[in-house]
Amino acid sequence: MGDHGPAKGFGRWLYTTNHKDIGTMYLWFSFAMFLMGGVFALVIRAELFQPGLQLVEPEFFNQMTTMHGLVMVFGAVMPAFVGLANWLIPMMIGAPDMALPRMNNWSFWILPFAFAMLTSTLFMEGGGPNFGWTFYAPLSTTYAPPSVTYFIFAVHIMGASSIMGSINIIATILNMRAPGMTLMKMPLFVWTWLITAYLLIAVMPVLAGCVTMMLMDIHFGTSFFSAAGGGDPILFQHVFWFFGHPEVYIMILPAFGIVSAIIPTFARKPLFGYASMVYATASIAFLSFIVWAHHMFTVGMPIAGELFFMYATMLIAVPTGVKVFNWVTTMFRGSMTFETPMLFAIAFVILFSIGGFSGLMLAIAPADFQYHDTYFVVAHFHYVLVPGAIFSIMAAVYYWLPKWCGNMYDERLGKAHFWLSFIGLNVTFFPMHFVGLAGMPRRIPDYALQFADFNQIASMGAFLFGFSQVFFLFIVIKTIRGGAQATDEVWDNPEGLEWTIASPAPYHTFTTPPAIK
Amino acid sequence: MQHEQPTGPLSTKLDLRRLIMRLVAVVVAMFFFGFALVPLYDLFCDVTGLNGKTNSTAFIPATELVDTSRNVTVQFVATNNEGMPWEFRPEIFKLSVHPGEEIETTFFARNPQRMTMVAQAIPSVSPGRAAAYFHKTECFCFNQQVLEAGGTVDMPLRFIVDRDLPASVNTITLSYTLFDVTADQSEQVLSAASVSMASSVNTATL
Numbered sequence: 001m002g003d004h005g006p007a008k009g010f011g012r013w014l015y016t017t018n019h020k021d022i023g024t025m026y027l028w029f030s031f032a033m034f035l036m037g038g039v040f041a042l043v044i045r046a047e048l049f050q051p052g053l054q055l056v057e058p059e060f061f062n063q064m065t066t067m068h069g070l071v072m073v074f075g076a077v078m079p080a081f082v083g084l085a086n087w088l089i090p091m092m093i094g095a096p097d098m099a100l101p102r103m104n105n106w107s108f109w110i111l112p113f114a115f116a117m118l119t120s121t122l123f124m125e126g127g128g129p130n131f132g133w134t135f136y137a138p139l140s141t142t143y144a145p146p147s148v149t150y151f152i153f154a155v156h157i158m159g160a161s162s163i164m165g166s167i168n169i170i171a172t173i174l175n176m177r178a179p180g181m182t183l184m185k186m187p188l189f190v191w192t193w194l195i196t197a198y199l200l201i202a203v204m205p206v207l208a209g210c211v212t213m214m215l216m217d218i219h220f221g222t223s224f225f226s227a228a229g230g231g232d233p234i235l236f237q238h239v240f241w242f243f244g245h246p247e248v249y250i251m252i253l254p255a256f257g258i259v260s261a262i263i264p265t266f267a268r269k270p271l272f273g274y275a276s277m278v279y280a281t282a283s284i285a286f287l288s289f290i291v292w293a294h295h296m297f298t299v300g301m302p303i304a305g306e307l308f309f310m311y312a313t314m315l316i317a318v319p320t321g322v323k324v325f326n327w328v329t330t331m332f333r334g335s336m337t338f339e340t341p342m343l344f345a346i347a348f349v350i351l352f353s354i355g356g357f358s359g360l361m362l363a364i365a366p367a368d369f370q371y372h373d374t375y376f377v378v379a380h381f382h383y384v385l386v387p388g389a390i391f392s393i394m395a396a397v398y399y400w401l402p403k404w405c406g407n408m409y410d411e412r413l414g415k416a417h418f419w420l421s422f423i424g425l426n427v428t429f430f431p432m433h434f435v436g437l438a439g440m441p442r443r444i445p446d447y448a449l450q451f452a453d454f455n456q457i458a459s460m461g462a463f464l465f466g467f468s469q470v471f472f473l474f475i476v477i478k479t480i481r482g483g484a485q486a487t488d489e490v491w492d493n494p495e496g497l498e499w500t501i502a503s504p505a506p507y508h509t510f511t512t513p514p515a516i517k
Numbered sequence: 518m519q520h521e522q523p524t525g526p527l528s529t530k531l532d533l534r535r536l537i538m539r540l541v542a543v544v545v546a547m548f549f550f551g552f553a554l555v556p557l558y559d560l561f562c563d564v565t566g567l568n569g570k571t572n573s574t575a576f577i578p579a580t581e582l583v584d585t586s587r588n589v590t591v592q593f594v595a596t597n598n599e600g601m602p603w604e605f606r607p608e609i610f611k612l613s614v615h616p617g618e619e620i621e622t623t624f625f626a627r628n629p630q631r632m633t634m635v636a637q638a639i640p641s642v643s644p645g646r647a648a649a650y651f652h653k654t655e656c657f658c659f660n661q662q663v664l665e666a667g668g669t670v671d672m673p674l675r676f677i678v679d680r681d682l683p684a685s686v687n688t689i690t691l692s693y694t695l696f697d698v699t700a701d702q703s704e705q706v707l708s709a710a711s712v713s714m715a716s717s718v719n720t721a722t723l
Contacts, residue, residue: 099533167540175533205544209551221701224555228598228637228696230573235558239551302645 017101026083033075040068061445062130069133094178099171107164114157121147137225166197180516189257241292255392266342267334280319340414344395355383376436402486406504420468427461576652628664650679
C-alpha cells in the first residue's frame, strides 16, 4: 500500500490518518476560527470607535472580549501550530507519518465539536461566557451565565485534543526520526515543538483540573474558589496562571522554530548559534513555570513574592535576547532577499522584540500597579501574539505552501498582504500603548473622552488588518488552484529534508527512510 | 513497508508503548497536581502566614503569661460582601491589648430581611505576617450564623495576641467579610434553624 492516493469524497477527510490531510484540516480549521475571532474583535473595535455606547450592549461587549480571546488562543493559534507540526515534522525528520495516526484523526475531529459548543453559547439565554478569557472566579462561577457549563466542557475537549496532539508529536519526534537524525541535527522547528509538546502535557491537565473545580463549585456545592465556603478566589488565579503562563510560551515557541527556518534561507547563511537556540528554548520553557504570579502583582502578594516573580520574569529576557541576537546575526552580512516569508519573519523579530520590551516594563512589579488591567497590557500581548504567533504562521504558510500544493504564490500579492497587515497591525495596537499608559482600562465598552482620538485610529487599523486577512484567504486559494509550478527546492538552497521531496509533496513520503548526512 | 506501522526499522531505542505510557502518566499526574495546588496553597499560606489567614478552629493557649510591658493595637473591620443586606459592625472598633492576654469583644449583626438568612464571616489579618501570631480561642467565624427575619445577635470573639509577635508589629487589623450563604443551605437546615429559635417564620416564605 506504499503509493496509493487519497480516498475520494468527504470520507477521505473524516477517516484520514494521513499527517498531511490532518495538517491541512487543522490549518483550515484554525483559519476559520481566525476569521471568526476576527469578527468578534471588529465588534469590539467598532463599539470603541467613539466614546459612549452605540452598537452593542455592555453585556454583549463582554461576551465579545471573552470569545475573541478564547477563539484566538484555543481555536486559531494553537490548532495552526499543531497543523504545521503535522505537515512538517514527519517531513523534517524523515518519517513516513505521525507515530499515532488514528489518535491524530481523533484529536483533530473533536475540535470542531468543542468550538461548536463554545460558540453555541452566544445564542443561549443569558448569553455566552462574559468573564474574560482568563475566566477569573467568582465571575466565572457565582456570577456566570448558565451557559458556563458548555464553556467548561468545551475547554475539556480542547484540552484533550491538545494533549493527544502533544503525545503524538513527542512520540513521533522521539521514535520516528530517520537513522542518523540525532536530536542535535533536528531542525529548530522540530526542537521547539518537542519542548512545546512537553509544556502542553504538563499544563493542559492543570487547566482541565481548574475548569473541573469550577464545574464542581457551580454544580456540586464545593467551594474551591468561594470565600464564603472556605475557598479562595485568589487560588483560582494561581491555578489558572500556572497553566496560563506556560500557555503563552506554547503559543510562541513554535514561532521561534519557524523564524529560525526562514531567516537562514533568505539570508543564505546557516543559522547562527543552533545549539544556543536549543538551550535558550529549553530555558524559556523551564522559566515559564516559575513566573506565573507576575500576572497577579496587584492581588496583595507579600514583598518577597513580588520580588521573586519580578526577577524570575526579567530573567526570561536573557534566553529571549539570545534568540533575537542569533536571528540578527544570521542576517548580518547575509546575501538577503525579501520574499514574503522573509518580510513576515523580519517583522516578527522587530515587533516581537517591541512586545518583549513592553513585557519587561510590565514585569517591574511597582510599575505594574499603574499598567495593570489597562490597554497597555492589551497592547503588550497583542504585540507578542499578532506579529509573534500570527505573523510566524503566515510566514510559514508562504514559505511551505509551494511545497504543499506545488504552486508558487503570487509574490506581488503576498507582499501587498504583508504590508497591509504590517501597517494595519501597528496602527491598531501601537496607540493602545498610549491610552493604556494614560489609564484607559481594558474590557470596558465605554471610555473617557480624552481617549477618543487614539481609539479611532486603533479601530481603523483593526478594520484594515481584518480585511487584509480576507485578502490572505484569496491569495492562498488562488495559489492552491494554480500558479507557477514550484521546483522541488522552491527556494534558493534551503536547508531541510522537506525540500528533497517533490513539490507538491506526494501523499506518502519517506516510506523508506532518507540517508542523513 | 506499512506507513501506519509506527515501530519498525525507523524506530529508535525507545519503545513506543512505554513512551506513551509515561506521557499519559505525566498527564494524569499533572491533572491531580492541579487539585493538589489547593491544599498546597493553603499549606503555603499557613506556613508563611501569607494571605492573612487565621486559625479556623479554636486555639488552646499553652500558657497564660501576659507581657504587660507591651501594648498592641487591634483594629476591627466589618465588611458586607456584595449583596449582603445584614447590618454588621464591631461593638468596639479599636482595642489596646497586651500580648498573651485573652480579650473578648463582640460583633453586632442584624438581619433586616423578611426571611431567615444564613451568613458566614471570613476573617483576614493585616499585616499578613501577624496572622500566625493572632490566635482566636472563640470566634463566630468558626460557624455559620443563622438569623430569622429582623433578628439581631451579638457574636462573641475571644483572642490572644501571641507573646512572640514580632516587635515591628504594633497594629493588627482584623477584618471580617460577611457572606450570604443562604442559597447554599437546604430548606431543612433553614426550617430547623427557624424552629430551634422558636421563630414564627413561615418556611413557605423561604
